[in-house]
Each structure stands twice: as C-alpha cells, then as structure tokens.
Amino acid sequence: MAVPLRAPARPAARERLAVTGPSGTRRRRIRENWAQYVAVSPFYVLFLVFGLFPIACSIALSFTDWDGIGDIEFVGLAQYSYLLQDPRFWNAVTTTMIIWVISTVPMLLLALLMAFLLHQNIRFKGFYRVAFFVPNVTSMVAMAIVFGSVFSDTFGLVNSALTALGADALPWLSTDWGIRVTIAVMVIWRWTGYNAIIYLAGLQAVPTELYDAAKVDGAGFWRMFTSITIPMLRPVILFTVITSTIGGLGLFTEPQILLGDGGGPNEAGMTIVLYQYNQAFTQFDFGYGSAIAWALFLLAAVFAAINWRLLSERDTVRTKRQGAGR
Amino acid sequence: MNDLLSRRSALRAAAGTAALAAGATLAGCGSEVSISSDPDELVLWYWNRSFSPGLLAQAAEQIPGTTRRLRADLIGGTFDSKLRTSLAGGAYIPDITALNDNVALYFPNEDLFHDLNEFGAEEVRDEFYDWKWSLGTTTSGRFCFWPMDTGPTGFFYRADLFEAAGLPSSPQDVGAAIRTWDDWIDLGVQLRAAEGGSFIIINALSVFQQHINASSERYLDADDKPLFTQPGNAIREAWDVAVRAAKAGATGNLQLVTDQNSAFSSGKVAGHIDGAWWAQVIAETAPDSRGLWRLAPQPELPGNRGGSFMAVPKTCKDPAAAVAFMRWLTTPESQATSYNEMQLFPSAPRSFQLGTMTGGDYFGDQDPLAFFSEAALQVPTTFISTYESQVGAFAVQIANVESAGKDPDTAWNDAVEETLRILAKRGVV
Amino acid sequence: MSLRERPATAVEPGLHKAGRGPGSAPRQLLSSAVTHLCILIGVLLSLYPFYWLLVMATSTTGEIFSYPPKLLPGDNFGTNFSNLLANVDLLSSLVNTIIVAGASALLVVLLDSLAAFAFAKYDFPGKGPLFLVVMATFLFPANLSLVPSFWLMSELGWVGGLQALIVPGAANAFGIFLLRQFAMSSIPDELIESARIDGAGFFRTWWSIGLPMLRGGLAFLGIFTFITVWNDYVWPLIVLNNPARQTLQTSLASLNTAYSNDIGLIMAGAFVSVLPLIGVFLIGSRHFIANIAAGALKG
Structure with a gap:
C-alpha cells in the first residue's frame, strides 16, 4: 500500500521546483529547510508519543486472543484466517460498500450544488449557511429517534405520506434495502452541509473576475459550474472525496444509533466498523476486533490510493494550466 | 519506582514487537493507581436509577457499621467499556462496582473480584431468592456478585382492548385462558381478528426470549457445552413456540424500539411479556394508558429478565467495609426503600412482608x-x-422468519451453524 | 434529484450570446427564484430534525412516544430543564467543555496550518514519505486503541485531567490534509516566491501570507474541531475519573439508565448542549463573509 500512496508526492514535488530550486546537496537542503521541519514536527512528536504505541498494540492484539481483561494468548494468524472465512465480515464489507456508494455520490453532488448556489450573491446567505450546517451539530442521540420515527414502517412520516398519496407503504426499517437507503439518507442529511461549507470555503479562493468574465461571455450557470467552479476546486474536491471514502468505509455512528450494536434486522445495517465495535466492545473479542480494524485499514488505503490517483493526475494538469495563464 | 521502570520497559517492548510483549505489559501492571486519595472513602461506580439516592446520601455520610464513607460516581453509557478498561489498565478501579444482568461476562476474570463468602456473605444467603443468588455464583463456586434488584416476568396486557375484542379481560380470566403457550397464541389470533386488530406481542423475538427466560436450561450448560444441539432442548422449544406465534399472525413484526413504543402508545400492540421493571417503562412511555394495563401470569411459568449485581474488585481498599455496605444496601428494609424510590424490584422476599412498599396505580x-x-x-x-x-x-434468524418469511428450519440451521462457528472460534466447542 | 436538474434547465438560455439582451431581467429573476427555492428546500430538510429535537426537548417522554406524533413543541421544557440541573452540574461541565474544545480548536488550527503550509508550498527532502505517514495515520481506525491509550494516560498521570483530552489530538492528519488542499488551490506560488525575494522566512511567510489566505479553511477547521471535541464522548468517558471534572457529554451520558430512559430529559440536555455550538458557528462563519468580501475587493 506504500507504493500507490507515495505517487502523489511526485507531481507535488515537481510543482514546487520553481520555489526552492534544484540546487544544493541533500544535507544542505535539509539545513536550508529547517523551518519546514520544525513546522511539521509537532504532528510527528504527538504521533510518536500518543499514536504509535496504541497502533502497535492493536497490531499486536490482532495476533492474539484477548477478552479485554484476562490473559492474552498468542494465536498467530488465526484471527485473519477466520476473518477471510467469516460470512458476517463479508456481509459487512458488502453493506458498507453499498451504503458508501448510494450516500457519497448524491451527497457530494448536492454539496457542490449547494455551495455554488450559496456562493451567488443572494440574500440571507448567513442564515442558509448556518441552516445547512445544523445537521452536523445536532446531537446524534436525538437524530436516532427522529429518523426512527420518520422512517418507521408502521408509524413513520414517510410511509404516512406515501399512503396518503395512494402509494404502498415501504418497509424502510425491516428489509435490507430499506435499511441501507435509510442509513444513506441519514449520511446525506448529516454530511451534505458539511461538505458544502468546505466547498464554499474553497470557492472564496476563486477570483470573482473569472465569473465576471464568463458572464460577459454569456456563459450560463452550467457552463460556469463545469468550466470554472469544478476545475478551480479540484484539490478541495480531492479532499472531500478522500475524506468521504474514509468516512464511508468507517461508517459507524448512523447505523449504531439507528439500529443498535447488532446492526438491525438481518444485520442489514452492520457496517465494517460497527462489526468491529460489536466484536471488540460487545463481544469483548479484542483480537478479532483488531484484525477487522487492520483489514479495514488495508481496504481504506487501497480506496484512498485509487481516488488519489484518479483525481490528482488531473490536479497537476490544472496547476500547469493555471500557472500558464498567469 | 522499580515498579514504574519495569512497567515502562514493558510498554516499550510492547510497542516494539508483537503479542508476547503485549502480554508482558499486562503482567507488568503491578502498580495500582488509586481512584481516591482519601483513605476513608470507598468509591462506587453505578448507573443512573440503579441505586436509591436516599440510601447513597446516607452512605456518603457514613457506611452503617463501618468508619468509611461512600463516594458514588455516576457512570453513563458504555459502563462495561469503562470498567473493563480500568480493570485491564490496573488503575483507577472503583472499590465497589455495579454490574448489570450480564455478570456472566466477568466469570472468566473472576480472579479480579473478591469471593464475598470470605466476608460472611453466606450468613445472609437465606434472605435472598435462591435463583438470584445462584446467578451471582461463578462456575468455580465463588460468590463474587452480590444480588441487587430482580425482574420476575409476567404478561402485561391492555384490559380495555381485550374487553372490546370480546376476550377475557380480568387478570384471573386471562391467566386461566393462557395456561399454555398455544392457548396464548390462540388468544393472540382472536385479538388480531377482532375489531382494532391489535397484536398480543411486539415480535417473535420477544416470545423466543421470554420463553427462554422462563426456562431452567438455556443455551449452554455450566461447562459451557452447547445445549441447543441436543434433542428436545429448551432453545428449540422456545424457537418453535415463537415460530408458531409468528405464523399464526399474532406477533407484531416490530423490530425497532421507536416502532414498539409507538405501538404500545397507540394500542396497536396490546400485550407484552417482561420483567417487573417494565411497569415503570410503560408508565413513562404511555402515561395516557394509566389504569388500562393489567398483569396476568404468563403461560406455563414465569421467568426472570434483568436485575443487577454488585462486585468488589481485589483492589478495594477495605473489602469488609464494602461487603458491609452491600449487606446494608440490600436488607429487606433497604430494598423496600429502593423500590419506593426507584422501582427496583427486590431480591429479598421479606421486603414484601414489611408492608412499607407501595405499588402505584398504573394497573x-x-x-x-x-x-x-x-x-x-x-x-x-x-x-x-x-x-x-x-x-x-x-x-x-427468528426475526428473519418473522419479517422476511424465511423457512424456519433453514433459519434454525443457519443460527446453529453460525453460533457453533463463533463458539469454535472462542475455543468453547 | 430535481434539485440538481432544475437550475440546469433554467439557465440554459444563458448560453446564448444574448445574455444582456432584452428579457434577461425576468430570466435572472426566474433563475434567482429557482435558486432560492432549491436552497429553501435544502434548509427545510436540514432544519426539520433540529426542530424535532426542540419538540422532544419540550415534551414529556409519554408525549414523545404518543401516537399520532405530536408535531408542535410542548410546554415541558421547564420541568425537563430543572430535572437536568438537578442531575447534572451543568455550569462546571460547560466550562470544562469550553476549555477542552476551545484549546483543541486553537492548537489544531495553529499546528495543522504550519504543517499544511510546509507540505503544500515548499519542497524539502523527505517530504513525500513524511506526508505519507500523515495520510496513513488518517486511515487508521481510531476506536480500538482505547485500552493502550488508557495505559499511557495512567502512566503519565493524566487520568482525570483535561490535558488528556486536549494534547493527544492537538495536531491531526485530518486538519493537515484539509489545509494542505486549501493551500494548494488558493495560495499562488508567485506570492510565496515574492515573499522569499523580499527576504521573508518560512514562519513570516506563513504568518503574513498563509494564515490570511487560508482563513476560510482555518475557520472551518476550527469550528469543526470545536464541534467534534464538544461532542466527543467515548474517550472522555474512559479517561475522566473525577466526578467533579466532567464534560457536557459525559455528564449527559450519566443520565442514561440500564432499561428505560427519560427521553424528554435527555433531549433537553441534547438541546442545551447544541445551542452553544450554533453560536460558535455563527461567530466563526463571519470569517467566511469577511473572506468573500476580501475576494470581491481584490477583483
């Protein structure tokens, strides 16, 4: 996994050649850049002190059988070989992937659109911005009850509306697909505003004269959106795609509060992290919980690397073009 | 100082390599960091509404019969995670801890707790229900978990809806009509067919679990041998009753708590089987139904659901005083007080003979x-x-049978296979 | 779906060169009306559950579960709130939470922006592998490390102290990655280059160019960190051992019981704990506005 993730550093490094210049030996360049090392060091110091030991422990635990209190027994690769044959784990992988796709795609598109609309010179901008961000602030405990009652099979608002319109009530919370869609809706609800605010912060960096010029040329909404907004936002979009990928693969809070630690009927809402939590903190099987965590880490690394490849290749192109334009 | 050094080097070793080192870390956890610096103070961990505030306030002044005082820390949410983390870390462990009905989880780690018989627990054994006392005894026969409240079960039902459906409605008549589980299912079918069409219970899982709660034999025996693979086992019996109830259409197929609460409130579900403490839950969930619910003996025999315990970790600074506290807190008199304040149903039968308890008017x-x-x-x-x-x-799987119409035998086999697989992984079978 | 399609068709005519011709005003009006409509639908959907929180916070548990559901706020907030005050030391836990969330937000913004600025705008030996480490820790699933983290804290003697909540997260991969991406898209290389020519060192450049130009991202990161730490619950629950020193979330969690919950009371607590966050967001979001104004001036 180290190889694909290393790739992005190359174009980035090429980009910066103009700033520092290629001259000098390595040692001299290290000395010249002392300030940058000081600047990045707090993260590594904190990581060494507080991050490395727990991470090493959890790697170690994944080769053991431990109930969280008693004796730790070394079991070699047993947890991993069980994992490969565990249908519940693979069910969790499938569930996570499906929810990830049906939530992330609409969420990011809506967020982009909302950010674009909010960036227009419209009234009540401040209020709208707060309103969109409220879902991310609101207590998730409360949201469990809200979504439980909105999507309730028998008493829910959605089904009441459907039957009032003459359609059939849908089994939102008792079928596999109903549960996946409901969780996706929760994710979209909670994170669209958050992503929109990130995009909005990114949009501020886009010089307004670009839009003015486009308007003079008679470009409409769609045209400006696709040929100015999206290219200018590419690094920020890369950020949201990667964080949504990691967040989506790590989906936990929404299914847990909606369905409990067991993942709901037929474990249809059992995501990978919920399964990991379930094994470690309700079954007290810390060895297996750690193995699941590391399987998830591998999965997330692969997906992040793919995203990065896809998006940052174009990133370089954009930077070049932008550089040429100036 | 030496202790600290050895622990630190153990930490370093663990960070460096793999499993064995992690074991060393645990072994190295010799230095206990005390949760309270006050030598006269015992610390109790509990969760909201599991103790009488009045009695806790009294113990905070002085634990009767001792020179100690009690500090009660309210721990919410992930109680087990916090307790286990402290136990594993060997630091900041409470002197007394409350434990829920999942005490069996701590059986493999019974060494971390005192055998309370060493502090004279045996003397008061007769004051408690025998079945509750034995739940606090580990497989090796050590009595580590002191009984607090209990949850004897019964059939809760809406008398008004039963009456409107033309069914028996007084506790005596209902009790007489549901002597067996099949009678109870029949009653459920009639209730469903009547105007209003209420269900007699929220879902098939509830039937399954309460049937097991009333059984002397459960999933595994005292040697942790699976019983559910034996012919004519209690789990299969409960399963079959639950499947019959679901197939007859008597169960409500409500799988989520919010749905269930609305159903109780609206009368869509007119019956429930649960522990005594559920009286408080329904009184809060459906205050408008005050006076409409009644209690009848459930089919066959009652069981127990819920009810908590207390334990004294080995790190306790004064186990004798801790036991004195627990004895005092669970005398029949104290338990009567706890019931009146917090609806904690006593584990001491003599509480009921004191005549100081009041049952309220919800029923x-x-x-x-x-x-x-x-x-x-x-x-x-x-x-x-x-x-x-x-x-x-x-x-x-029982929920799959009810909500997705899965074939009961396939579902049973899947459940058995899955469970055996997990038990094999945990080294039990 | 309709949210996305409508504006596209509404502005289709704008593609013609006739953008400034007659009829453009009504079209603009229409497009602005559509914009507002889309936003309003989004706002309603966003706010509805929050409104529901308000309804629950002002109701009794019985009213919350009543059927048909009660759609308007009740009048039980006073009772719920006074129950809350009786059960929770609201003021002290509020102060602790503000200290923890505020200090965390400040440290994260400061330390992450330094690292992000270096990663985005400078080249130095070992940068690639160093950034790879940042990303790898970002991918690492966090909640498994509770037990070893507790060992560490107890070794340091930090159990029960607020620093156990602040220091370990004072510089994080999320923020470094976020600000790096912002810096890449919004700080032109030419500015850094001219600062260098003017003789400004790294820290000076970070202070005078990096921070001002990253304001939108910094405000977002600060607010987001504040909110995350504010709502954090599992780690504080494990590590805070002094009942007199709790955060808002651990205090509220102590209201949970084993079998039944006073939902009205818990919702009142949730409501009270959310209000300050909205205040923080309102204040923080001024920075967005200021930044947009700055952008306009620049043009």
Whole structure:
C-alpha cells in the first residue's frame, strides 16, 4: 500500500521546483529547510508519543486472543484466517460498500450544488449557511429517534405520506434495502452541509473576475459550474472525496444509533466498523476486533490510493494550466 | 519506582514487537493507581436509577457499621467499556462496582473480584431468592456478585382492548385462558381478528426470549457445552413456540424500539411479556394508558429478565467495609426503600412482608407488587454462561422468519451453524 | 434529484450570446427564484430534525412516544430543564467543555496550518514519505486503541485531567490534509516566491501570507474541531475519573439508565448542549463573509 500512496508526492514535488530550486546537496537542503521541519514536527512528536504505541498494540492484539481483561494468548494468524472465512465480515464489507456508494455520490453532488448556489450573491446567505450546517451539530442521540420515527414502517412520516398519496407503504426499517437507503439518507442529511461549507470555503479562493468574465461571455450557470467552479476546486474536491471514502468505509455512528450494536434486522445495517465495535466492545473479542480494524485499514488505503490517483493526475494538469495563464 | 521502570520497559517492548510483549505489559501492571486519595472513602461506580439516592446520601455520610464513607460516581453509557478498561489498565478501579444482568461476562476474570463468602456473605444467603443468588455464583463456586434488584416476568396486557375484542379481560380470566403457550397464541389470533386488530406481542423475538427466560436450561450448560444441539432442548422449544406465534399472525413484526413504543402508545400492540421493571417503562412511555394495563401470569411459568449485581474488585481498599455496605444496601428494609424510590424490584422476599412498599396505580385496582412477588417465587434456578453473548444469531434468524418469511428450519440451521462457528472460534466447542 | 436538474434547465438560455439582451431581467429573476427555492428546500430538510429535537426537548417522554406524533413543541421544557440541573452540574461541565474544545480548536488550527503550509508550498527532502505517514495515520481506525491509550494516560498521570483530552489530538492528519488542499488551490506560488525575494522566512511567510489566505479553511477547521471535541464522548468517558471534572457529554451520558430512559430529559440536555455550538458557528462563519468580501475587493 506504500507504493500507490507515495505517487502523489511526485507531481507535488515537481510543482514546487520553481520555489526552492534544484540546487544544493541533500544535507544542505535539509539545513536550508529547517523551518519546514520544525513546522511539521509537532504532528510527528504527538504521533510518536500518543499514536504509535496504541497502533502497535492493536497490531499486536490482532495476533492474539484477548477478552479485554484476562490473559492474552498468542494465536498467530488465526484471527485473519477466520476473518477471510467469516460470512458476517463479508456481509459487512458488502453493506458498507453499498451504503458508501448510494450516500457519497448524491451527497457530494448536492454539496457542490449547494455551495455554488450559496456562493451567488443572494440574500440571507448567513442564515442558509448556518441552516445547512445544523445537521452536523445536532446531537446524534436525538437524530436516532427522529429518523426512527420518520422512517418507521408502521408509524413513520414517510410511509404516512406515501399512503396518503395512494402509494404502498415501504418497509424502510425491516428489509435490507430499506435499511441501507435509510442509513444513506441519514449520511446525506448529516454530511451534505458539511461538505458544502468546505466547498464554499474553497470557492472564496476563486477570483470573482473569472465569473465576471464568463458572464460577459454569456456563459450560463452550467457552463460556469463545469468550466470554472469544478476545475478551480479540484484539490478541495480531492479532499472531500478522500475524506468521504474514509468516512464511508468507517461508517459507524448512523447505523449504531439507528439500529443498535447488532446492526438491525438481518444485520442489514452492520457496517465494517460497527462489526468491529460489536466484536471488540460487545463481544469483548479484542483480537478479532483488531484484525477487522487492520483489514479495514488495508481496504481504506487501497480506496484512498485509487481516488488519489484518479483525481490528482488531473490536479497537476490544472496547476500547469493555471500557472500558464498567469 | 522499580515498579514504574519495569512497567515502562514493558510498554516499550510492547510497542516494539508483537503479542508476547503485549502480554508482558499486562503482567507488568503491578502498580495500582488509586481512584481516591482519601483513605476513608470507598468509591462506587453505578448507573443512573440503579441505586436509591436516599440510601447513597446516607452512605456518603457514613457506611452503617463501618468508619468509611461512600463516594458514588455516576457512570453513563458504555459502563462495561469503562470498567473493563480500568480493570485491564490496573488503575483507577472503583472499590465497589455495579454490574448489570450480564455478570456472566466477568466469570472468566473472576480472579479480579473478591469471593464475598470470605466476608460472611453466606450468613445472609437465606434472605435472598435462591435463583438470584445462584446467578451471582461463578462456575468455580465463588460468590463474587452480590444480588441487587430482580425482574420476575409476567404478561402485561391492555384490559380495555381485550374487553372490546370480546376476550377475557380480568387478570384471573386471562391467566386461566393462557395456561399454555398455544392457548396464548390462540388468544393472540382472536385479538388480531377482532375489531382494532391489535397484536398480543411486539415480535417473535420477544416470545423466543421470554420463553427462554422462563426456562431452567438455556443455551449452554455450566461447562459451557452447547445445549441447543441436543434433542428436545429448551432453545428449540422456545424457537418453535415463537415460530408458531409468528405464523399464526399474532406477533407484531416490530423490530425497532421507536416502532414498539409507538405501538404500545397507540394500542396497536396490546400485550407484552417482561420483567417487573417494565411497569415503570410503560408508565413513562404511555402515561395516557394509566389504569388500562393489567398483569396476568404468563403461560406455563414465569421467568426472570434483568436485575443487577454488585462486585468488589481485589483492589478495594477495605473489602469488609464494602461487603458491609452491600449487606446494608440490600436488607429487606433497604430494598423496600429502593423500590419506593426507584422501582427496583427486590431480591429479598421479606421486603414484601414489611408492608412499607407501595405499588402505584398504573394497573388500576391491581397491585403489581402482589403479582410479581408471587411470580418471583416461581422463577426457575438457571445458569447463564459467559458465552451467551455469542448467541445473537438466533435472534437475527427468528426475526428473519418473522419479517422476511424465511423457512424456519433453514433459519434454525443457519443460527446453529453460525453460533457453533463463533463458539469454535472462542475455543468453547 | 430535481434539485440538481432544475437550475440546469433554467439557465440554459444563458448560453446564448444574448445574455444582456432584452428579457434577461425576468430570466435572472426566474433563475434567482429557482435558486432560492432549491436552497429553501435544502434548509427545510436540514432544519426539520433540529426542530424535532426542540419538540422532544419540550415534551414529556409519554408525549414523545404518543401516537399520532405530536408535531408542535410542548410546554415541558421547564420541568425537563430543572430535572437536568438537578442531575447534572451543568455550569462546571460547560466550562470544562469550553476549555477542552476551545484549546483543541486553537492548537489544531495553529499546528495543522504550519504543517499544511510546509507540505503544500515548499519542497524539502523527505517530504513525500513524511506526508505519507500523515495520510496513513488518517486511515487508521481510531476506536480500538482505547485500552493502550488508557495505559499511557495512567502512566503519565493524566487520568482525570483535561490535558488528556486536549494534547493527544492537538495536531491531526485530518486538519493537515484539509489545509494542505486549501493551500494548494488558493495560495499562488508567485506570492510565496515574492515573499522569499523580499527576504521573508518560512514562519513570516506563513504568518503574513498563509494564515490570511487560508482563513476560510482555518475557520472551518476550527469550528469543526470545536464541534467534534464538544461532542466527543467515548474517550472522555474512559479517561475522566473525577466526578467533579466532567464534560457536557459525559455528564449527559450519566443520565442514561440500564432499561428505560427519560427521553424528554435527555433531549433537553441534547438541546442545551447544541445551542452553544450554533453560536460558535455563527461567530466563526463571519470569517467566511469577511473572506468573500476580501475576494470581491481584490477583483
């Protein structure tokens, strides 16, 4: 996994050649850049002190059988070989992937659109911005009850509306697909505003004269959106795609509060992290919980690397073009 | 100082390499960091509404019969995670801890707790229900978990809806009509067919679980051997009853708590089987139904659901005083007080003879105390294994039968196979 | 779906060169009306559950579960709130939470922006592998490390102290990655280059160019960190051992019981704990506005 993730550093490094210049030996360049090392060091110091030991422990635990209190027994690769044959784990992988796709795609598109609309010179901008961000602030405990009652099979608002319109009530919370869609809706609800605010912060960096010029040329909404907004936002979009990928693969809070630690009927809402939590903190099987965590880490690394490849290749192109334009 | 050094080097070793080092870390956890610096103070961990505030306030002044004082820390949410983390870390461990009905989870780590018989627990054994006392005894025979409240079960039902459906409605008549589980299912079918069409219970899982709660035999025996693979086992019997109830259309197929609460409130579900403490839950969930619910003996015999315990970790600074506190807190008199304040149903039968307890008026003219104290005498003695936390597949599969129409035999086989696989992983089978 | 399609068709005519011709005003009006409509639908959907929180916070548990559901706020907030005050030391836990969340937000913004600025705008030996480490820790699933983290804290003697909540997260991969991406898209290389020519060192450049130009991202990161730490619950629950020193979330969690919950009370607590966050967001979001104004001036 180290190889694909290393790739992005190359174009980035090429980009910066103009700033520092290629001259000098390595040692001299290290000395010249002392300030940058000081600047990045707090993260590594904190990581060494507080991050490395727990991470090493959890790697170690994944080769053991431990109930969280008693004796730790070394079991070699047993947890991993069980994992490969565990249908519940693979069910969790499938569930996570499906929810990830049906939530992330609409969420990011809506967020982009909302950010674009909010960036227009419209009234009540401040209020709208707060309103969109409220879902991310609101207590998730409360949201469990809200979504439980909105999507309730028998008493829910959605089904009441459907039957009032003459359609059939849908089994939102008792079928596999109903549960996946409901969780996706929760994710979209909670994170669209958050992503929109990130995009909005990114949009501020886009010089307004670009839009003015486009308007003079008679470009409409769609045209400006696709040929100015999206290219200018590419690094920020890369950020949201990667964080949504990691967040989506790590989906936990929404299914847990909606369905409990067991993942709901037929474990249809059992995501990978919920399964990991379930094994470690309700079954007290810390060895297996750690193995699941590391399987998830591998999965997330692969997906992040793919995203990065896809998006940052174009990133370089954009930077070049932008550089040429100036 | 030496202790600290050895622990630190153990930490370093663990960070460096793999499993064995992690074991060394644990072994190295010799230095206990005390939770309270006050030598006269014992610390109790508990969760909201599991103790009488009045009695805790009294113990905060002085634990009767000792020179110690009690500091009660309210721990919410992930109680087990916090307790286990402290136990594993060997630091900041409370002197006394409350534990829920999942005490069996701590059986493998019983060495961390005192055998309370060493502090004279045996003297008061007769004051408690035998079945409750034995739930606090580990497989090796050590008595580590002191009984607090209990949850003898009964059939809760809406008398008004039963009456409107033309069914028996007084506790005596309902009790007489549901002597067997099949009678109870029949009653459910009639209730469903009547105008209003209420269900007699929220879902098939509830039937399954309460049937097991009333059984002397459960998933695994005291040697942690699976019983559900034996012919004619109690789990299969409960399964079959639950499947019959679901197939007859008597169960409500409500799988989520919010749905269930609305159903109780709206009358869509007119019956429920649960522990005595559920009286408080329904009174808060459906205050408008005050006076409409009644209690009848459930089919066959009552069981027990819920009820907590207390334990004294080995790190306790004064185990004798801790036991004195627990004895004092659970005398029949104290338990009567706890019931009146917090609706904690006593584990001491003599509490009911004191005449100081009041059952409230949620059940109209029926006295829930009389009902449940009667039920408590019939609760079977049973054994709950540590590994019952691993049998969730049965619950998943019974819900599949009810909500997705899965073939019951396939579902049963899937549940058994899944559970055996997990138990094999945990080294039980 | 309709949210996305409508504006596209509404502005289709704008593609013609006739953008400034007659009829453009009504079209603009229409497009602005559509914009507002889309936003309003989004706002309603966003706010509805929050409104529901308000309804629950002002109701009794019985009213919350009543059927048909009660759609308007009740009048039980006073009772719920006074129950809350009786059960929770609201003021002290509020102060602790503000200290923890505020200090965390400040440290994260400061330390992450330094690292992000270096990663985005400078080249130095070992940068690639160093950034790879940042990303790898970002991918690492966090909640498994509770037990070893507790060992560490107890070794340091930090159990029960607020620093156990602040220091370990004072510089994080999320923020470094976020600000790096912002810096890449919004700080032109030419500015850094001219600062260098003017003789400004790294820290000076970070202070005078990096921070001002990253204001939108910094405000977002600060607010987001504040909110995350504010709502954090599992780690504080494990590590805070002094009942007199709790955060808002651990205090509220102590209201949970084993079998039944006073939902009205818990919702009142949730409501009270959310209000300050909205205040923080309102204040923080001024920075967005200021930044947009700055952008306009620049043009």
